[in-house]
Amino acid sequence: MNSYVCAICDHHTQNPGPNELGSCRGNTIRFRDQMFHLWKCPKCHSIHNVDPVDFADIYHDYPLNKRKLDIYARGTLKNLLKRLKNAGLSGKSASILDYGCGNGVFLQFLKENGYHNIVGYDPFVEEYKQLPNKLLFDCVVANDVIEHVPDPRATIKECASLVKPGGLLYLGTADSEPVNMNDLEPHIMRLHQPFHRIIITQESLRQLAKETGMELINAYRRSYMDTLMPFSNYRFLDEFNRELGHTLDSALDPKSASIVPRKPMLLFYGLFGYFFPSAYEPAVILRKPAI
Structure with a gap:
């Protein structure tokens, strides 16, 4: 049993x-x-x-590690950076660790925006597989990470240990609460199998954050991918993936964009999807107490 x-x-x-x-x-x-x-x-x-x-096996050809820093990625990552700035991210000399950085798209975006003291870590990407030793950072970003690991609590604890006193920790993840286990098909993008190992609720994220002993600065319910920029919102991405049979590889292929003009509802959600969210991605920003 x-x-x-x-x-x-x-x-x-x-x-x-x-x-x-x-x-x-x-x-x-x-x-x-x-x-x-x-x-x-x-x-x-x-x-x-x-x-x-086998984590090494499933991630050796992970489609998201082929994504590009295109206009749509810039739109959503601008939203993420705005959250960090609103929480008090210091100037462009701030040291930033992108924990679970994939192929480094957010690092590229930060560099484009003048941030130069930036480091990435991802155990399944050769370029970033080494976690910096004995370094503390002004800001650690663990976005879309804790749902990929077997022990979210341990990963959050490790991320918190890498933050300087007075520094920031950003944690963003998927949301399990609305998922009906008897009807999982509508949630295929959010469930993202087999890569998402444990998906939690906003309340659980807050509780895990509290366990770090850090101060809660801001909390978000909406995904950072939800923007008013055309075609840069979660609902459009969800509907676009659905039209492609929820096959992420196809969604990342630029040629697949040719279906959008032929699908009136995709055009509608591309323009107005922000106002019709199909899923949420809770996030918190924490500050470590200064010494």
């Missing part, structure tokens, strides 16, 4: 209810024909992928 243990609230059971279990297909070409088994904790509503995984 399987035992289900929540890594967030430690709830455990051997007899999950019928509304706690579900299966979801992958959303990349490699995994689109595989089904992945999910369990939603009835106590804290975190969603766990319960299948074992």
